[in-house]
C-alpha cells in the first residue's frame with residue numbers, strides 16, 4: 656500500500672476532468688462512484704474523508720452489512736449508495752431500503768419487483784436500465800434491440816423513475832476496443848430520448864477502472880471505479 660486513497664482519488668479526479676473537457680463537458684458533469692465491493696468500512700471512511708460521496712455495491716447481502724453499519728455510525732452523512740449488480744427479485748425489498756439508486760434494472764421482472772417494493776415503502780426509486788450492448792450471453796441486461804419497448808413498459812410502473820442507461824463493457828486489454836460499446840449506448844440513449852421525450856434520459860453510467868477515460872469521451876455521466884480508487888481487490 657504505497658499510495659493512499661486520497662492520492663488515488665486526486666489522480667482519478669484529474670483524469671476525469673481532462674477527459675470531460677476533451678468531450679466538451681465540465682468536469683462536474685461526470686460523477687465518480689466509488690465501487691466498494693470487498694472494500695472494508697474503514698477504507699470507505701477514508702474515501703469519504705477525501706470527498707467521495709457516491710458508492711456502488713454489486714451484491715445486496717454484502718451491501719446490507721456495510722450500509723447498515725455506515726448509517727448507524729454516521730447518521731448525519733448524506734452518502735449515496737448505488738446498486739450496480741444483478742438483483743435477485745427476492746432481495747428487492749432490502750435493496751429498496753438500502754440504495755438511493757438502482758442502476759441494474761436488467762429485466763422487466765426485476766423492474767416489477769422493485770416497483771412493488773418501492774410502492775410499499777412509499778418511495779420513488781431512480782433507476783437506470785442496464786443494457787447488454789455487446790449481447791454477451793454471460794451478461795445481464797436488456798438486449799439493445801429490446802430496450803426501446805422495455806423502456807415503455809418500465810416507465811409505466813409506479814414507484815420508480817427511469818433516469819438513464821447503464822452498461823458493463825466487455826473486459827479487454829485495450830480500452831479503445833470498447834469505444835464502440837460506449838458509443839452505441841449513447842446512440843441508444845439518443846433514440847430513447849426521441850421515443851420517450853418525457854423521460855429524463857440524463858445519465859449514462861459507463862466506464863470502470865480499465866476504460867473510464869474512453870467512456871467519458873463517449874459521454875459517460877457516471878463512472879464506476881473500484882480499483883482505481885481502492886487498489887486491487889483480493890483475489
Ligand SMILES: *Cc1c(COP(=O)(O)O)cnc(C)c1O
Nearest residue numbers: 690713739863864879880881882
Ligand atoms: C466491480 C464493478 C465495477 C468496478 O470495477 P473496477 O474495475 O474495480 O473499476 C464497476 N461496475 C460494476 C458493475 C462492477 O461490478
